[in-house]
Amino acid sequence: MSRTHLVVIPSYNTGPQLAATVAAARAAWPVVWVVVDGSTDGSAAPLRAIEDPGFRLIERPRNGGKGAAIRDALEAAERDGFTHALTMDADGQHPAGRIPDFMAASVAHPGAMILGSPVFGPEAPLLRVRGRRISNWWAGLETLWCTRGGEPIRDSLYGFRVYPIVPLLRIMRRNPWMRRYDFDAEAVVRLAWRGVPALNMPAAVRYLTPAEGGVSHFRYGRDNLLLTGMHTRLMLGFLWRLPLLLGRALQLRKARP
Template identity: 50%
Template sequence: MFRCIVLVPSYNSGTLLRRTVLAVLAVWADVVVVIDGSTDGSGQAVEDMVATYAGLHVLHLPRNGGKGAAVLHGAEWAIQHGYTHVLTMDADGQHPVVAVQDFVAAARCVPQAMVLGVPIFGPDAPALRVWGRKLSNILVQMETQGAVRDCLFGFRVYPVQQMVAVLRESRFMRGFDFDPEVAVRMVWRGVPALNKPASVQYFDAAQGGISHFHYVRDNVRLFFMHLRLLCGWMRHALCRMR
């Protein structure tokens, strides 16, 4: 039986978290929010909504462990509660709530596959982010033989058992490296990838926009991630040649 829950990891997302969760609940009843050690009170604002929405669940981690760690925690909870799929989306309102039902419907049609969002950038998108992801996408397309069109967009539906299995095999994929590496390794495990376009919007500081991406630290993390993946890809290629 196909059952999907929207999984929203959040770390100090401010007022955007409550706004995002309310928007999701308007189109999808089952939502689990993982508060990843937040200290800004945003978790309590969502906790206060639980009594009103029967399908809303809020999990709390004692300290900030990173996006991948929060997604893993929520995914393990989802498995324990009988869900077969999770739709992951960011807490900051950038991902398209209007596409939730469409993405879930696509996953329902091909439940063994993961449905990966391909961002459609508007004029509000920071040029540095748009151009900065191009190299990662080139590498990931090589590592997956073109199966993954965009490696950094976190609006996705995963078959939850397969995703958790990939995460449990490695001590990596716990931070910003989660989105690209988990997609590559799931492709290597034989999970099909369906790529669907989805809009993305960015908020400035006046609108409450928050980014925890650190350009030096996280780009270094992505560099070493691609070294791991390229080594793994070469091993796969050599094994196929034998």
């Protein structure tokens, strides 16, 4: 039983796929918490019967968004003494078999965020694959001079990653945003601003068809508008911090032999 690292799975109306994802995660890691975010499809029912000290089911009465669900789990995890959380989606897209590798990387680099770098299969929607490049470009710009011994952020939207809990909660408690689809991208940018280095690891992405139980709540217009507002907000923050970042970069350059 891990006393420091746990898996957090937020879920909203993911149907039978939720139980399959939870089973795969529990087979890979002994501590798995699920946050059912106001689901109305009955997907939480099979999980209520699980009796395992490493498993916890948190049920939110109303849907608040992915970021809000993850924050509820992180607040409880911090109270219980956990230091790191691996987040993964409930819809079967993320590879549960990679959980031990990501956790091992986090144990070796506890001050870093371990970010999944998606490896897309041939079934991946081309519009989704190409569209995320825009958000990744903006995230790269917003985190210039913020690597501090880490790596550039290769993918800002892939939610399969390990976060250090304390710095992430400090950010979320101070900001009213990061509650919905904007959570993943804004979390990595703001953590980079706080000096948390990024380490990237490849991880496959699987897009399930409806016949396979695939469920997607992504809406191109709504969620791209949300991301546009988020990056506008982050760019304003980046420009405000730019003189400080340039000063640090010059100091590092002068300090080099």
